[in-house]
Each structure stands twice: as structure tokens, then as C-alpha cells.
Amino acid sequence: MGNIRKSAGLSDIGNDARRQYIDAQATFTAWEEATKRAAEVRGGMYWKQQGKAEYLIRTSPQNAQKSLGPRSAETEAIFTKFTSTKGELEARRDQLSKALVQHQRLNRALFVGRAPQILVEILNTLAKFGLAEHFMVIGTHALYAYEAAAGVRFESTEALATRDVDLLWDTRKRIRFITKMEKLGSSMIGMLQKVDKTFEIRDEQRYTAVNSSGFEVDIIRREAAEGDPHPLLLTGNENDFRVVQAKRAGVLLNSPSFSAMIVSPSGHMARMNTVSPLVFAQFKRWMADQPNREAMKVDRDRLQAELVEQLVEEYLPHLARDKTAGERVDALQP
Numbered sequence: 001m002g003n004i005r006k007s008a009g010l011s012d013i014g015n016d017a018r019r020q021y022i023d024a025q026a027t028f029t030a031w032e033e034a035t036k037r038a039a040e041v042r043g044g045m046y047w048k049q050q051g052k053a054e055y056l057i058r059t060s061p062q063n064a065q066k067s068l069g070p071r072s073a074e075t076e077a078i079f080t081k082f083t084s085t086k087g088e089l090e091a092r093r094d095q096l097s098k099a100l101v102q103h104q105r106l107n108r109a110l111f112v113g114r115a116p117q118i119l120v121e122i123l124n125t126l127a128k129f130g131l132a133e134h135f136m137v138i139g140t141h142a143l144y145a146y147e148a149a150a151g152v153r154f155e156s157t158e159a160l161a162t163r164d165v166d167l168l169w170d171t172r173k174r175i176r177f178i179t180k181m182e183k184l185g186s187s188m189i190g191m192l193q194k195v196d197k198t199f200e201i202r203d204e205q206r207y208t209a210v211n212s213s214g215f216e217v218d219i220i221r222r223e224a225a226e227g228d229p230h231p232l233l234l235t236g237n238e239n240d241f242r243v244v245q246a247k248r249a250g251v252l253l254n255s256p257s258f259s260a261m262i263v264s265p266s267g268h269m270a271r272m273n274t275v276s277p278l279v280f281a282q283f284k285r286w287m288a289d290q291p292n293r294e295a296m297k298v299d300r301d302r303l304q305a306e307l308v309e310q311l312v313e314e315y316l317p318h319l320a321r322d323k324t325a326g327e328r329v330d331a332l333q334p
Contacts, residue, residue: 009307010314011153017110018151024103024112025261028269031096032127038093039130041086045079047071062183104267113263114153115144115270118215119165120262121195123270129184129191132273134177138220138252139166140300142274145260146308150315159304164208164216169243170253171221171228178235187237192217206242219243222250248286255279277312277319281305 013021042061045068047054054071056079069075107113119141126132137145140162147154154160169177181187189209192199198212210216221243224230234241256276263269274280281304287293288301312319 009155009310011155013112013151013153017112020103020106020110021112021148021151021261021263024100024107024263024269027096027099027103028261028271031093031100032271034089034093034096038086038089041082041089044086045082047079100269104269107263107267107269108265109267111265112267113144113148113265113269115148115262115264115272116141116215117264117266117268118195118211118213119144120264120268120270122165122192122217123262123272124268125191125195127271129186130180131177131191132271134170134173135273136168136170136252136257137165137272137274138168138249138280139164140304141165142258142272142280143304143308144262145258145272145274146277146280146311146316148262149258149260150311152311152315154307154311156303156307158300159307161300163214164218166218166220168246168249168252169219169221169234171232171243172226172253174228174232181235187235187240188219189237189240201239201241207244209241220246220249222253223247225250248283252279252283277308277316281308281312284308 012018043059045056045058048057048067056068056071056075058066058068060066068078123132123137126135140160143154143160189199189201192209196211196215199209199217200211202208202210207220208216208218219234219241221232222228223245230245232243234243252275256279257273258276259271259273261269262272275283284301284305288298288305293301
């Protein structure tokens, strides 16, 4: 396992697991880029006979069709370039997908990660359908991104104890999000049901979905501002989430972001987008000071803040020098 560093509250994952994480991350980021580029050439092209002429037709993934003009040297060049590029990009994506399978097995063998499998699957589903940019993971589950990036484990089970994930929806992009969902012909609860068909929205708490195992997904938003409608239905589907306002969530949206590859015990990988660790810590301290905060949560808030600050100091010191993060942290003060 190699030498393992250990300090109060944090344990290093060890050299073998760290090297594997770095290797897997390199492949994962290459796969993300390849997937993005392959998506740019989704759909297809074909020649269609219309009367005495042939026309080049471009098709979308939804099977919409657009004529690019009659057959000519120019349209033949377009067709050749498209089919060649599409083949190359899809081949690269597929090769990297196979490489990820190998890394998944190595991740599992070397105990690289411990993020909940269902969290990994939810994040991958959002990414697959182009929805990841609209949501930020906040709350306890963000700890998995911080520890993954640092190559450590938070030793406290209390700090990680939760059965729900909070997804902060960026209402500034709501028109784009709604348009995307309309094109997909789906709802947010429909997306979650692709992960686990037992997810249902709670009747008494329409911003929460829960599955048969008791795992919950909360969709929250910033306090209404800049013309935000309120109350707010997440999509045009009346049976979808009613997004709840969260106090000072707007500060988190405007804070420096943080992104890391997380890994489940099975070795599967996903990208988590969240807030900068120091912003997280300061937000947790602010929450702990709220007079209506439950006593049990107050203790956990402070514990999480202390652990994340320690992690930054010992393993991610470059983040402590982020002046922008400090400015956003100051905004949390009364």
C-alpha cells in the first residue's frame, strides 16, 4: 500500500490508490472530452433523391431533417468530412470507454473511492443528458469531492452521515434548462427514475424525491431574485419537482466552483461540481450559527467545517490562497 500519512480526522489513501486515482482521472477527463466532441456530430447525413436531383440531408438525434443543398463538389466534401470526423470521434470515445472499464476494476481492487454508488449514477445521468451544468452538489456529499481531490479519507462517520443529496439548481439558466428538458421529452423526476425506477416525489414535500431504500434527492434554488418566478416548477411537467428556496444559496452560486472525479466502492467514476472547500466550510459555520438550526446538525456543521479547513491546510494549500473564494466567504457574514 506504500506509506500512509495520517493526521487527526484525516487518513491518506496510500500511494497505490493515489497513483491509480491519478491514472483513472487522466483517462476519465480524456473520455469526457471525447464524449463532448462526439456529441457535436450526433445525428447523421445521407443523400436523398428528390426528382432528378440528389440532396444532402442532415439529421438530428431527434430525427429532424435539414437539406444542405443538392449534390455538388461542395456538399460531397461536407459529407466526406462529416462521416470521417464522426467515425474518428466516436472511435476515440469508444476506446476510452473500454479503458474506463479497466480503471473501474483497478479502482475497486485498490479501494480508491467510497462515494455512494447512487450518487455516482445520478451525476453520470445528468452528465449523459447534458444537464450537469445546471446543478451543483452542496451539503454533506460535497465532502466526497474534497477528499477525492486530496487523496484522503475523512475518518469521522458522523461528518459523512446523511441519506440525502442536495442539488442546487441554477435559476439563472432556467430557460436553457427548460428548453433542454423539452427537447429530451423528460422531467427531472424522470431522469432520477432512469437511475432508480423507485424514485418518487414526496406529496408533502415536493422538492424531495425518495427511493425505496430511503435515499433522498432535494432540489433547491437561490432566494427569488432578478425576476425569478416563485413558486417555481422545475420543468413544464406538473408532476415534477417544486423547487424550494434556500437562504443565501445565491452566495454559493456566485462562489468559486470546485470540480473533482469521485469514485464509488465499485470503482465507477463521476464528476462532481460543487463549491470551493473554504466556501463550504464558511457556509457550514454560518449555518451552525443560525438560531433555528437543529442541535444535532449544528455539531455536524462545525465538525465538517473544521475537517474541510484542515484538509485544505494540509493537502490543498493552493486553495487557501484563492482571494476570490475569500471574498465570497466574506459575503456570508451578517
